[in-house]
Amino acid sequence: MWYRYSQNIQAIRNRLTNLGASQEVIDYIVNLPTEDISGHIGLVQKNPSITVDELKSQYKPKRHFEMPEEYKNILQKYNEYPAYKNWVETQIRKSLHSRTPINTEVFDFIFDWYRSMSEENKKFDITSYDLKRAIQLSEEWHKVIAGKGEGKIYTPLERDEYGNITDPRVVYKFDDGWYVVELDNKNDLMVEGNKMNHCVGSYWDEVQSGNSKIFSLRDPNGKPHVTIELDKGNKIRQISGNSNSEPSPELQQKIDEWYKNYKAKKQYYKSDKFDINSLKNPHTALEAVKFNPELIKYVDYRLPNYLQIAQLALRDDWAMLEYIDPRFANYTAIAAEAVKQNPFALKYVSSKTPNYFEIAKNAVEDYCCALKYVDPETPGYIQIALLAIRHNAHAIGYVDPETRDYPDLALEAVKTNPLALYDVKPNTRNYENIALEAVKQNGWALKYVNPTTYNYPYIALEAVKQDPLALGYVATTTPNYTDIVLEAVKRNGLALTYVNSNTPNYTDIAVEAVRQNGFALKYVDPETQNYSDIALEAVRQNGLAIKYVDTAIHNYSDIALEAVKQDGFALEYIDPKTPNYSHIIQEAVKQDPRSSKYIKQ
Numbered sequence: 181m182w183y184r185y186s187q188n189i190q191a192i193r194n195r196l197t198n199l200g201a202s203q204e205v206i207d208y209i210v211n212l213p214t215e216d217i218s219g220h221i222g223l224v225q226k227n228p229s230i231t232v233d234e235l236k237s238q239y240k241p242k243r244h245f246e247m248p249e250e251y252k253n254i255l256q257k258y259n260e261y262p263a264y265k266n267w268v269e270t271q272i273r274k275s276l277h278s279r280t281p282i283n284t285e286v287f288d289f290i291f292d293w294y295r296s297m298s299e300e301n302k303k304f305d306i307t308s309y310d311l312k313r314a315i316q317l318s319e320e321w322h323k324v325i326a327g328k329g330e331g332k333i334y335t336p337l338e339r340d341e342y343g344n345i346t347d348p349r350v351v352y353k354f355d356d357g358w359y360v361v362e363l364d365n366k367n368d369l370m371v372e373g374n375k376m377n378h379c380v381g382s383y384w385d386e387v388q389s390g391n392s393k394i395f396s397l398r399d400p401n402g403k404p405h406v407t408i409e410l411d412k413g414n415k416i417r418q419i420s421g422n423s424n425s426e427p428s429p430e431l432q433q434k435i436d437e438w439y440k441n442y443k444a445k446k447q448y449y450k451s452d453k454f455d456i457n458s459l460k461n462p463h464t465a466l467e468a469v470k471f472n473p474e475l476i477k478y479v480d481y482r483l484p485n486y487l488q489i490a491q492l493a494l495r496d497d498w499a500m501l502e503y504i505d506p507r508f509a510n511y512t513a514i515a516a517e518a519v520k521q522n523p524f525a526l527k528y529v530s531s532k533t534p535n536y537f538e539i540a541k542n543a544v545e546d547y548c549c550a551l552k553y554v555d556p557e558t559p560g561y562i563q564i565a566l567l568a569i570r571h572n573a574h575a576i577g578y579v580d581p582e583t584r585d586y587p588d589l590a591l592e593a594v595k596t597n598p599l600a601l602y603d604v605k606p607n608t609r610n611y612e613n614i615a616l617e618a619v620k621q622n623g624w625a626l627k628y629v630n631p632t633t634y635n636y637p638y639i640a641l642e643a644v645k646q647d648p649l650a651l652g653y654v655a656t657t658t659p660n661y662t663d664i665v666l667e668a669v670k671r672n673g674l675a676l677t678y679v680n681s682n683t684p685n686y687t688d689i690a691v692e693a694v695r696q697n698g699f700a701l702k703y704v705d706p707e708t709q710n711y712s713d714i715a716l717e718a719v720r721q722n723g724l725a726i727k728y729v730d731t732a733i734h735n736y737s738d739i740a741l742e743a744v745k746q747d748g749f750a751l752e753y754i755d756p757k758t759p760n761y762s763h764i765i766q767e768a769v770k771q772d773p774r775s776s777k778y779i780k781q
Contacts, residue, residue, distance in 0.1 A: 192217065200228035208232045216241060247272070254284050264294050267306045274311075275342070285357070285400050286315060286343025289336070293318040312341040331370025331381060334402070337361065348466050348488070352438045357400030360408075360438045362393060364495075372396055372407055377423040380407050388521070390496045392417070397434060406431050408439075414446055446471045469493050477503035487514070494518050494525075502528040512539075519543045523550035531555035540564055548572040556580050562589070569593045569600075577603030590614050598622035606630050615639050623647030631655040640664050648672035656680065665689055673697030681705045690714050698722030706730040715739050723747030731755060740764050748772030756780040 189210050196206045201224050209220045216239070223230060223238055230238075247255070251272050258265035268287050275282040293314075297304045309317065322336035337347035345359065352360040363369050366384040372394070373381030386392040390412060397406040406427045409417045419435060421427045427435065448454055449471040456478050459465045462485045468475045469489050476493040479486065487510050493500040494514070501518045504511060512534050518525040523543040529536065537560045543550035544567055551568040554561065562585050568575035569592055576593035577600075579586060587610045593600040594614055598621035604614055612634045618625035619639055623646035629639055637660050643650040648668040652675075658664065662684050668675040669689055673696035679689060687709050693700040694714055698721035704714055712733050718725040719739055723746035729739055737759040743750040744764055748771035754764060768775045 192221070196221065196224060199224050202229075202231075204232055205230065205235065208235065248276070251284070254287065258287075258291070261291075261295070261298075264291065264306055270307075271311045280342060281344075282311075283339075283343040283345070285402060286311075286339060288401055289322075289339075289343070290314050290318045292333070293321040296321065311343070315339055315341065315343060331367060331374050334368050334371050335365060348463065348485075351395065352441055354434060354437070358434060359398055361396050361398060363387070363396055368396075369394060372404055375404050376407055376420065378407065378420050380409075380420075383409070388495070395438075397431065397438070406435060408435060414443070449475065465489055466492065473497050473500050474503070476500050481505035481508040490514050491517075494521070498522040498525040499528065501525045504528075506530055506533065515539055516542070519550075520546070523547040524553070526550050527553040529553075531558055537564070541567065544568040544571070544575070548575040549578065551575045552578040556583055565589055566592060570596060573597035573600035574603050576600055581605045581608060587611075587614065591617060594618035594621065594625070598625040599628075601625045602628045604628075606633065612636075612639065616642060619643035619650070620646055623650030624653070626650045626653040629653075631658060637664065641667060644668040644675070645671065648675040649678075651675045652678040654678075656683070662689070666692060669693035669700070670696060673700035674703075676700045676703045679703075681708060687714070691717055694718035694725070695721055698725030699728065701725050701728040704728075706733070712739065716742060719743035719746060719750070721746075723750035724753070726750045727753035731758070737761075737764070741767055744768035744771060744775070746771075748775030749778065751775045752778040 192210055193206055196209060201209075205224065209217060209224075212220060219241070220235055220239055223235055227234075247269070254272075255265055255269055258268060271287075272282065272284075294304075294306055306314070319336045319339070322333060325333045337345050337350060340346050345353075347361070349364060350359050350361045363372055363380075364387070369384055369387065370381040373379060380394060383392055383394060387394055392412070393410040393414070395408040395410070396404045397408065398404050405421065407420045409419075411417045416439065419427060421431070445467070449468045454468065456475070459468060459475065459479050462483045465475075465479045465483055466485055466489050469479065469492050473493040473496040476490065479489055483489065486508060490504050490508070491514065494504075494517070498518050498521060501515060504514055508514070515525075515529045515533055516535070516539050519529065519539055519542060523546045526540060526543040529539060533539065536555075537558060540550075540554045540558060541560075541564050544554065544564055548568040548571040551565060554564055558564070561583070565575070565579050565583070566589065568578070569589060573593040573596040576590055579589055583589070587608055590604045590608055591610075591614050593604065594617050598618040601615060601618040604611070608614065615625070615629045615633060616635075616639050619629070619642050623643040626640060626643035629636065633639065637658050640654045640658055641660075641664050644654070644664055644667055648671040651665060651668040654661065654664055665675075665679050665683060666685075666689055669679070669692050673693035676690060676693040679686070683689065690700075690704050690708060691714055694704070694717045698718040701715060701718035704711065708714065711730070712735050715729045715733065716739050719729070719742050723743040726740055726743035729736065733739070740750075740754045740758055741760065741764050744754070744767045748768040751765065751768040752775075754761070758764065765779055768778075
């Protein structure tokens, strides 16, 4: 140490000698305090023949720097961290010396990073970083922490090299340093909710869908004081202070000031007063699209922040994808994200887009009806269509009938859901086979089969075999209609409800119906030939069918007696004025003693 000091003194003597200074001046200067030597050497440079007395009179020592009072308060916050406090003081001195304005809020922002680094590395030296680099590293650290989505720290706001906020999410700045920032990500909503003790952290789905916009009113130190929610129409939905408290009059005044400005901007960007040429400015373009998404159609895709502008437009309305320039480098990613949020956005994606197949495939996986917007000429279209159909068979309705393999796709659709036959074009090749497959799965699919379809009688027969009630959809003019009807009522007598009494062999059909289900008598006209025989068959199948028997027929008492023999409870429906009623009672009680409760006087 002593050796290096001696070397420095000798270097000073040599320099002064070379400048032409007298020995007296040289001896005087080398004995001065270190901080004064350079100033005296400067005087010798200007006048090599200067005397010691002249040096004493001309030299003006540097004034002692006095830290302004407002900065002293800032420094006091870091008393427990002297190394950081000294670094902050140095940055303030530099700022004041260069007369460059500095946003002192940035020191709190940097401090979070500094403290974390110091805890990880005890030898961490903040003095090796200037302000600009410290801000950059702090932003990177905040992004990492916020990126974990834990709701502990806000996503950092963009700043310039002096710490001033330049982030477009800050939608309004007050003269006193307060500002309003829009919360556009899940993490920041969670942080806001945690810091403000309310539930805004759960609003991400609403924000993501564009149904809500959330704003945070913050003080110069970045502390939130009020959370504001706007609806889709930019009307205030709610204003909440900490723990859902009502904001103070002072804070409400700030909110009113901001909201007045916000509404004015919305009106301006949707008016004829707005000059579209100003969209060439990246900041103006971002703000303009925020208030009027349709302006995206006029924004040059070469703007440095075009990605952010496009994402903003799509968040408000996915249909704006129509105006996103496909030449933009990130167009594919933007299109994929838009379709992910709303599959119908596929309508605006060019089939020439790279990875179009994957985008379209993902769209129909999320919502099969997006198949409507898939270009049929897309390589792999059949695979996409098949995927959509397997998710929802009715998607066959969005497939062009001229598409290759359409009949196979239609067959797959009715196998997945027979009622998808409704969406299959009747002129499809092999339509009769498709229809047959459908009714074998669900007879009611016959509803969508035209009676003129080739092999219709056989299709109808298969339909009623699968579900006899499908008889209601069989055209009465169908060849072999009687055979189809007979098949239906043999399987379910209630299918008789769809049979007209004028149908050939109606009596035989009615008999078969009531033999299968006595209640089918309900649909038999008493004027039908051999009605009493049909009624008798009905009560033999189910005694309770007596309630549908016309009491006016000549052998009603015999039928009633047969009914209670089959089920004593049939007594409930028999009129006490019926001939042989006492005998009927005896048979009923014999069949089931509990039927006595239905004896009428």
